[in-house]
Amino acid sequence: MNFNKIKEDINYLKSKCENFTIGKSLLGEEIYCFHLGENVGKQIVVEGGIHAREYISTLFLIEEIKYLLNKKINGGIYIIPMLNPDGVRLVLDGANFIQDEKLKKFLIDVNNGEDFSLWKANANAVDLNVNYDVFWGQGKQNVTKLSSANFIGYYANSEIENINFLNFIKKIKFDGSLSFHSKGEVIYYGFKLKGERLKKEKQIVKELSKINSYLPVKTKNSTGGLSDYLSYYYKVPAFTIELGSDLLAHPINEKFLPEIFTKNKQIIATFLNLV
């Protein structure tokens, strides 16, 4: 697997269904969003590849778009398969694609070497999924200095990939969100929720869990995440799904895609019906 293979797959999908770019990454890669189904009715937002080494979530969403192409969908599904293309490229190709020698040296220094296979951040060494402005900096695993993983950034919503995402969701109407990560086979739900909304999320997560047998876990100790943000400010059901067994090592590679896809292919369409 290399970055070019993912780009080829995304280019193929661009000829098959409605798509647009939500903007560019720090290093100038377009961040594509695909829309499946109808423009009327309920809409959900689905995203993956925000954590670079968890690019199996991008591969899963590419397969999922192909799978959903010919399905009847009641409502619509926005899918952003790769929110952090620069990070995914670092994991798959290393830093040699970076033209700017200063930036390349900076990243190799932060990473402590040229093997980027465990890189989680973007090309600013910021972990995008702890950078959103929702209880920012209060997470248990937060790191406050440059790092290949878990660095929250110097301020909330500082990263262009996140800014693009936030601008995109401002322009659409949506009723729920799924964020795909790896690993652990769990579904996180209920960020800061009590009462009726918690009850509804519990009902939904129970149904999703019947499909993939993943364990529902109420979110705690996490802040600044994309699902956290959407749940807190847009007040929609927003879940984070960790693909792949915890027994596997990061990064989970394409060998495990068929098994992950079989377990999870019904999740997105089911979620749309439940929100």
Ligand SMILES: [Zn+2]
């Ligand atoms: Zn993750």
